[in-house]
Amino acid sequence: QVELQQSGPGLVKPSQTLSLTCVISGDSVSTKSVAWNWIRQSPSRGLEWLGRTYYRSKWYNDYAVSVKSRISINPDTSNNQFSLQLTSVTPEDTAIYYCTRGTCTGGSCYSDYWGQGTLVTVSS
Amino acid sequence: EIVMTQSPATLSVSPGERATLSCRASQSVTSNIAWYQQKPGQAPRLFIYSVSTRATGVPARFTGSGSGTEFTLTISSLQSEDFGIYYCQQYNNWPPQAFGQGTRLEIK
Numbered sequence: 001q002v003e004l005q006q007s008g009p010g011l012v013k014p015s016q017t018l019s020l021t022c023v024i025s026g027d028s029v030s031t032k033s034v035a036w037n038w039i040r041q042s043p044s045r046g047l048e049w050l051g052r053t054y055y056r057s058k059w060y061n062d063y064a065v066s067v068k069s070r071i072s073i074n075p076d077t078s079n080n081q082f083s084l085q086l087t088s089v090t091p092e093d094t095a096i097y098y099c100t101r102g103t104c105t106g107g108s109c110y111s112d113y114w115g116q117g118t119l120v121t122v123s124s
Numbered sequence: 125e126i127v128m129t130q131s132p133a134t135l136s137v138s139p140g141e142r143a144t145l146s147c148r149a150s151q152s153v154t155s156n157i158a159w160y161q162q163k164p165g166q167a168p169r170l171f172i173y174s175v176s177t178r179a180t181g182v183p184a185r186f187t188g189s190g191s192g193t194e195f196t197l198t199i200s201s202l203q204s205e206d207f208g209i210y211y212c213q214q215y216n217n218w219p220p221q222a223f224g225q226g227t228r229l230e231i232k
Contacts, residue, residue, distance in 0.1 A: 037221065047168070047211060047223035064219055065125070098167055108215045110158040112179065114167035 002026040004099050004115035011121050012093075018086040018122075022099030022115055029075045029082055030055045035102040035109045038073060038084045041117075042095035052102065052109075053082055089122045096120075126150050126217045130210075130224035138232040143199040145227045147212035152192045156216035159188060159197045162226075163208045171210075172197065199229075207231045 008020035022036070029036060035054035041047050051063040053073045063071050072085045086093060096117045102109030127150040137143045147157070155175045160168035170179045172188040175195065185200040199206055212224045 035220075039221070046225050047213075049219050049221040049223075052220060062220060102215075102221070103173075108156045109220060110156075110170065110173045110213065110215045111160075111168075111221065112170045112173070114169070117167050 002101055002113040004101065004113055006097070006099055006115040006118045008097075008118055008120070010119055011123065012089055013124050014090055014122055015088055018084070018089050018093065018097075018120055020084045020097055020099070020118055020120070021081055022083070023079070023081045024101075025080075027101065029053075029080050030077055032056055033104055035104055036073075036075070036082045037100045037102050037109075037111060039098045039100055039111070040095040041098065044092075045095070048095075050084070050086075054102075054104075091122050094120065094122045125219060126153070126214055126222050128212055128214055128222055128224035130212055130227050132227060133225070134228045134230060136230045136232045137199075137202050139204060140201050143202050143206075143229060145197040145199075145210055145212075145229070147190075147195040147197070147224055149193045149195075149214055151217060153214040153216040155191065156214060157188070157190065157195050158213045158215065160211045160213065160223075161206075161208045162211065168211060202229075202231065204231055 003025045005023045035052045037052040038050045099115040100111035101113040159172040162168040176188040187198045209226045
């Protein structure tokens with residue numbers, strides 16, 4: 001059974017960096033048939049995919065256009081986890097952030113396991 | 125970017141009745157459609173993938189159908205535990221995962 005455990009601060013000041021970590025149990029961050037995603041949810045934007053990291057003989061990343069200049073998703077093979085960093089946050093980045101595992105067939109991946117969610121509020 | 129549109133926004137159905145939820149994609153997504161259920165304070169839960177394949181533990185009263193750009197989630201005989209918000213998601217085109225705005229299913 002796959003479990004994803006999220007951690008990170010729930011309050012971030014404007015212009016600072018949002019950092020979250022997702023620890024994986026029951027799978028490996030290096031598994032070749034999956035992708036590891038960050039998705040956020042807010043009343044104004046709904047469910048919004050932010051980006052992913054995945055291993056296919058080397059590491060790849062994809063990022064949503066809306067956050068591409070501010071986002072970084074990194075795998076940590078030593079601790080079997082992956083992380084999200086979002087820089088220069090504004091109140092519009094206030095949302096519940098989820099990490100997910102994407103199960104993939106031919107490059108198309110749906111999220112079958114989700115972390116518990118972290119409410120991140122951007123406020124001074 | 126692809127846009128997913130769900131209808132209706134809210135659906136009120138009595139226990140034992142059938143519920144039909146619709147999802148339309150702005151371009152073809154072949155068969156790469158999933159449905160998720162979300163209850164208050166919880167993460168979304170995968171219910172259906174590849175249009176019609178039920179995830180582990182999902183009751184047989186949930187049926188997914190459709191192709192191309194039009195998809196449907198049908199609940200044949202609504203139970204009280206089926207309330208929540210249902211989201212469709214495409215995972216065929218860019219962005220890799222795109223969600224509809226959700227249909228809130230209320231028990232009448």
